[in-house]
Amino acid sequence: MSLSQDDVKRIARLARIETSDAEAQATQAQLNTIFDLIATMQAVDTRGIEPMAHAQEVTQRLREDAVTETDRRDVFQAIAPAVENGLYLVPKVIE
Amino acid sequence: MNPFDTSLSALAAQLATKQVASRELAQVYLDRIAALNGTINAFITVDPEKTLREAAAADAAIAAGQAGPLTGVPIAHKDIFCTDGWLTTCGSKMLSNFVAPYDAHVIERFKAAGLPSLGKTNMDEFAMGSSNETSFYGAVKNPWDTARVPGGSSGGAAACVAARMAPAATGTDTGGSIRQPAAFTGITGLKPTYGLVSRYGMIAFASSLDQAGPMAPSAEDCALLLNVMTGFDPRDSTSLERDKEDYTRDLDKPLAGLRVGLPREFFAEGLNNEVAAAVEAAVAELKKLGATTVEISLANSKLAIPVYYVLAPAEASSNLSRFDGVRYGHRAPEYADLNDMYAKTRAQGFGAEVKRRILIGTYVLSHGYYDAYYLQAQKIRRLIAHDFAEAFKACDVILGPTAPGTAFRIGEKSDDPVEMYLNDLYTIPANLAGLPGMSLPCGFDGKGLPIGLQLVGDYFSEAKMLNVAHQYQRVTDWHARRPEGLQS
Numbered sequence: 136m137s138l139s140q141d142d143v144k145r146i147a148r149l150a151r152i153e154t155s156d157a158e159a160q161a162t163q164a165q166l167n168t169i170f171d172l173i174a175t176m177q178a179v180d181t182r183g184i185e186p187m188a189h190a191q192e193v194t195q196r197l198r199e200d201a202v203t204e205t206d207r208r209d210v211f212q213a214i215a216p217a218v219e220n221g222l223y224l225v226p227k228v229i230e
Numbered sequence: 231m232n233p234f235d236t237s238l239s240a241l242a243a244q245l246a247t248k249q250v251a252s253r254e255l256a257q258v259y260l261d262r263i264a265a266l267n268g269t270i271n272a273f274i275t276v277d278p279e280k281t282l283r284e285a286a287a288a289d290a291a292i293a294a295g296q297a298g299p300l301t302g303v304p305i306a307h308k309d310i311f312c313t314d315g316w317l318t319t320c321g322s323k324m325l326s327n328f329v330a331p332y333d334a335h336v337i338e339r340f341k342a343a344g345l346p347s348l349g350k351t352n353m354d355e356f357a358m359g360s361s362n363e364t365s366f367y368g369a370v371k372n373p374w375d376t377a378r379v380p381g382g383s384s385g386g387a388a389a390c391v392a393a394r395m396a397p398a399a400t401g402t403d404t405g406g407s408i409r410q411p412a413a414f415t416g417i418t419g420l421k422p423t424y425g426l427v428s429r430y431g432m433i434a435f436a437s438s439l440d441q442a443g444p445m446a447p448s449a450e451d452c453a454l455l456l457n458v459m460t461g462f463d464p465r466d467s468t469s470l471e472r473d474k475e476d477y478t479r480d481l482d483k484p485l486a487g488l489r490v491g492l493p494r495e496f497f498a499e500g501l502n503n504e505v506a507a508a509v510e511a512a513v514a515e516l517k518k519l520g521a522t523t524v525e526i527s528l529a530n531s532k533l534a535i536p537v538y539y540v541l542a543p544a545e546a547s548s549n550l551s552r553f554d555g556v557r558y559g560h561r562a563p564e565y566a567d568l569n570d571m572y573a574k575t576r577a578q579g580f581g582a583e584v585k586r587r588i589l590i591g592t593y594v595l596s597h598g599y600y601d602a603y604y605l606q607a608q609k610i611r612r613l614i615a616h617d618f619a620e621a622f623k624a625c626d627v628i629l630g631p632t633a634p635g636t637a638f639r640i641g642e643k644s645d646d647p648v649e650m651y652l653n654d655l656y657t658i659p660a661n662l663a664g665l666p667g668m669s670l671p672c673g674f675d676g677k678g679l680p681i682g683l684q685l686v687g688d689y690f691s692e693a694k695m696l697n698v699a700h701q702y703q704r705v706t707d708w709h710a711r712r713p714e715g716l717q718s
Contacts, residue, residue, distance in 0.1 A: 149592050151572040165647055
């Protein structure tokens with residue numbers, strides 16, 4: 136398998152990372168070397184093997200449906216790039 | 231006073247008996263940081279005023295008879311841990327303006343135990359790297375040879391301990407990020423069993439692999455630090471509910487009857503001869519202490535790197551989607567619309583290695599490729615964990631090299647990602663299986679660079695591993711050596 140420059144640009148678009156043609160070209164070669172390395176696992180016969188997502192077989196805990204957090208909006212919004220009246224500001228998306 | 235050759239337990243004893251105050255001790259280290267950081271670049275942020283305020287509080291606790299085992303001993307924290315009121319960058323431009331509004335669990339623990347923070351240590355950007363060269367704040371220099379890397383991603387932590395700019399440091403390890411830099415700088419570092427230390431407030435890279443641990447000159451130091459760090463935390467969904475352990479309890483046990491497993495795959499081609507010789511000499515030392523050896527096989531470990539470079543980037547691409555320029559961190563100054571703001575913010579905020587890994591992760595998780603990559607990698611992950619389970623039927627601890635070579639030159643491998651990835655050949659399998667692993671110094675190569683030996687234990691066998699390491703350190707002095715001639 137080999138990624139084309141268009142593939143790289145498509146993946147970068149999905150990942151929301153602006154990428155110029157020159158960057159895509161440089162990245163393409165490096166990604167293909169990495170995917171060559173990754174490809175070595177394709178030959179392994181894993182039929183019947185259960186995928187392992189985590190080291191410990193733990194299940195999600197449940198807790199009482201009670202308020203555990205205090206209101207820290209002002210503290211959290213003090214480090215935001217743009218806020219107004221307690222809201223985060225982003226470019227307009229709905230006309 | 232000269233605290234630089236003093237163990238944490240001895241420092242704590244001097245503090246408890248008021249031979250030295252925490253404020254004095256913190257000042258000694260702050261002075262050394264001020265003198266050496268220009269050369270080593272181990273710290274991203276130091277704030278002497280905050281440090282001394284925390285030290286004064288520790289002195290007050292000691293005076294009030296409320297001291298714990300390490301109260302007043304200063305410590306450096308990797309800049310991956312959110313620290314209330316401290317700049318917390320994770321080595322990235324993306325978080326270069328992020329002053330954390332809360333403490334990570336690990337930070338809370340050390341604060342509660344009375345250890346003043348000396349500052350935040352440099353690291354590979356978002357912990358993605360094995361050399362510390364991917365940091366937005368510049369490469370960290372290895373104190374043993376400043377033309378060489380200290381390893382990564384906890385390179386600042388390792389370098390500051392090696393140069394005695396801090397008595398101890400916290401690190402994190404996703405694929406070897408505590409152990410490989412510990413090996414490259416001649417210190418001891420331990421990655422605990424996955425789930426023992428809470429990940430709350432530790433900026434996420436690959437959540438099923440990330441684990442925090444201690445870095446310090448000796449195994450005894452690490453045991454004391456581990457006592458502080460571990461414990462259940464409901465805010466981390468994978469934190470394990472277990473009874474509190476004392477990790478120092480077995481340090482003095484004799485090693486007679488210990489079965490040491492030597493994986494033949496870890497002594498095969500690709501291993502530097504000097505590293506192999508030093509590790510073999512350490513095995514001989516353990517035999518003198520009563521250990522026996524048994525050859526074992528970790529046949530699937532050769533697949534650990536390809537498996538890791540599917541799973542870790544997949545988890546990273548998801549975790550790092552939070553950096554969008556909306557709630558915190560960098561936002562691009564100019565953009566056309568919302569999507570453009572995201573894309574420009576992320577293009578500007580992330581460095582090359584982080585972008586590469588996000589792209590790999592995005593691709594392997596995308597429609598039509600999930601089964602071939604992500605699911606296949608998770609299945610082989612189980613095979614790797616199974617190899618360890620079989621091995622531990624025949625041995626108590628697994629021993630091998632931490633890294634295939636010693637510290638390499640800055641710039642030597644930075645243009646070839648795959649070459650860089652191969653550094654973590656021996657450390658990644660323990661992360662995939664979730665097993666504890668540690669690195670301890672076992673000699674020097676012909677260039678005078680430290681060599682690290684790795685121990686991998688069964689789940690929750692940290693006390694046993696620390697016992698082995700401590701007994702080895704009682705009869706050797708590799709861990710007590712420190713670089714000479716460091717100047718500002």
